[in-house]
Amino acid sequence: MKTSIEKSMLIADLQHQILQWQGFKQVERKETGLGLGTLERAFPGNVFPMGTLHEFISDNKEEEAASSGFLAGLLSFLMKKDGVALWISSSDQPFAPAMTYFGLEPERIIFVQMQKQVDILWALEEGLKCTAVKVVVAELQEINFVQSRRLQLVVEKSRVTGLLLRLQPRMLGATTCAARWHIRTQMSHVEGDMPGVGFPTWKVELLKVKNGQSSCWQLAWTPRGLQVEQLKAERTASSSKRKVG
C-alpha cells in the first residue's frame, strides 16, 4: 500500500520525466524552492528558475516603481544572507532606503549608471559572466532575440540570475527569457476601512513561462513577506499556454 508521500514523489518523478521529454533540461531535482509559495507553482518542477533571465515589463513610471519594489523583494529571496547584486540603469535609479522595506540591505547592491543602451547590454553581459555577483538587474528598453540568446549562453555557464526591467518597450518580441512578468499597482487593502494607505499591493501577471503555466495573482507585500490577497491563479487564455521561446 502506497502512502500519500510515495504517491506525490511518483507524480513529481513523472512530471520531471515529461519535462525532459519536452526538451527542458534546466531543472535539477535537487533544487529547492526559494520560499515564494504559490508563485513558484507556476514554474516547471515548482522551482523558481535561477541562473536564467527574467523579463519585467513596465509601461509607465508607476509600474516602474511597482516593479522596482517587486524586484527588491525578489532580490531579498535570491540573495539571502550574502551575495552582491548589480543594478544597471541609464537615468534615475531606485531610492535605496525604500529597499529595506522589502527585506533587502541596500549596501549590498552596486548601482551602475551608463548612458548608452549598448553599454548597458555590454555591462549586463559582463556582470552575468562574473560569478562574484549573484543577481544582475538591468533597466533596458529594447532587447531582441539574438541579444537575449547571447545572454542566455552566458548565464548557462555562470549560473548568475539576470533580471531585465524593460521600461516602456516598443516591441515585445520573443526572447530566451525563462519568464515574462508584468507588475501593476493595485488598490491596497486596509483592515476594517481604517484610514490610511495599506501594504503595497500588486497585480502580478506571469505572461510567459518556459514550460510552465502563465498565471495571475494579486499580491501584497506585508512585513511577514509576500502574501496572496485573493488567490485568482486564473489560467489565462489557452493561446498563451503554448511553449515559449
Next chain:
Amino acid sequence: MGKRYAVLWLPFLLTDWYTRRHPDCADEPFVFTVPVRGRMSVSAVNPRAAQSGIVPEMLLADARAAVPHLKVLPDKPARKAKLLQAIGLWCIRYTPIVAVDATGCLILDISGCAHLWGGEAAYLQEIDRQLRQRGYDLRSAIASTIGAAWAIARYGPSGAIVPEGGQEKAVSLLPVACLRLESSLIEKLLKLGLRTVGNVTGMPDRVLKRRFGNEFVQRLAQTIGKEEEFMSPLKPVLPYTERLPCLEPIKTAKGIEIAVEKLLETLCQRLAGEQKGLRKAKLTYYRIDGKTGAVEIGTSRASAHVQHLLVLFRQRIGNITPGWGIEVFVLEALKVEEAIPTQELLWSGEGSLENAALAELLDRFKGRDVHCRIRRFLPDEHYWPERSIKLATSLTEKRTTTWRTDRPRPTRLLNPPHPIEVTAPIPDYPPMLFRYKGEVHLIKKADGPERIERAWWIEQGEHRDYYYVEDDQGRRYWLFRLGHYQGDRSANWYLHGFFA
C-alpha cells in the same frame, strides 16, 4: 658603477628656434632684444651675427653700429626657459632624469642608459644628430660629474667623453670661468693670474676658502668629483616606472598590447614583491616623429594582477595614435597603495564585496564608459530624503548607522521634485486630487502629513509636509507641500516619488 652625466648646451637656442620657423632668415644676422634699465640689450644672437662680433648682453645701439643692417626681434621674458624645458622633456626618451640649470644647459643623468644606444659615444652622437636634424646647434659632453661635463660642454671640444675619474685632468687646462662662478669672482681670479683650473687645484682648500669664499671651494670640489652635486629633475621620477624601448617602431594594436603586457609583468612582479598594488597607472608613448601621448587607467582597489590591468589597457588602446610608429613606452604607477593580502587558497570570498573579481568587473565598466557612475549607498543620519543616503567611498565600507524603516519611502525618487497642481480641502488635510503631466489623479487613500524640516546648519528654506497617497487606480505617490499655507499666495505642491 658610478654616476654619469651628459650636459647639452644649445648656444643659439632662441635664434635656432626662430630660424626653424622662418628658414629665410638663416643667412641674415638677427638678434633678440629685451629692455634692461631703459635700454635695449641683446639677449640672443644668431651665428651670422655672432661672426660679426655681436655677443649677448651687448647694447642694441652698439650692435647696430657694428652691423647696420641687423634685424632686431623682440624677446619675451620666459621664452628661453620654456623652450629649454620643452627640449628637456623631449630628451626624456634618452633618460628619465633630465634637469635644466640656471645657465641654460640641459643636464642628463645617463647612468645606466647609454648602453641601450650602444655606448656613450653612440649615445651622444644620436642626441647630437637628432637635435641637429631639428635645426639646433649643440655642444655636448659626458663626464662623471655635472661640473666637469658642463665645463667641457661650454669650454672644451664638443662631443668629448671624459672617462671615469679623469675629470680633474680634463678640466685642468680650461679657463676658471668653467667652474660656474660669479663674474666678480672670475675677475678676481684673473687679476691674480689664476687663469686655468689647473692653477687652483693644487692649492689647499683652507687657503682657497679664506680668499675666494666657501662657494668657490664647493664648485671646485663638485667639478673634480670630491663632493656630490644634486639636480632637480624636470619630471620627478616615480618610484614605480618601467620603460620599454623598441627595436622596430610599433604601429599595430597587437604590438602595443604585447608591449603593455611586458611592462605590466615587470611592474606587477615588483609591486607584488612589496605587497603593493596599482590604483592609477599611465602609459606614455614616444613616437618616432617626436610626438608623445599618454593613456591612463584607474582601478577601484589596489591591484597587481597583470591580466586584469591588461584588460583595462586593452580598452584604451583605441585611443593611442601610433602615427609612423612608437619607439619607447613608459609605464608609470601614479598611485600605489598597500594591497590587501589575498587568501585565494582558503576561500575566494565569493559573493562578498571583498571579492577581487567584483572590483575588476567594476574597473572594466569604468574603462568602457568613463562617465559611468558606480555607486553604493549607505544610510546617513538625516531626515531630509535627499540626504538620507550617502555614497560609500569604497566597496568594503561598512554602514555606521542603521537604515530607517519606520517611515514609508518611495522606490523611485524624482530628482528634482516635480511641481504639480493640487486641490486640498482645508489646511493640513491630505489633498483630494492632483494633476501631474496633464492627468488628474483622484486621491482615495492618504497618510500624513509627515513634516520634514531642513537642517538649519546646512541650508535655509521652508519645510516640507509629505503625504503618502493612493489614487483611484491603486497608484501610490509621495507628495509634499513646501512651507506653510499663506493667505496671499497659492501653496507649492510637488510630486517627489512613486511608491511600489
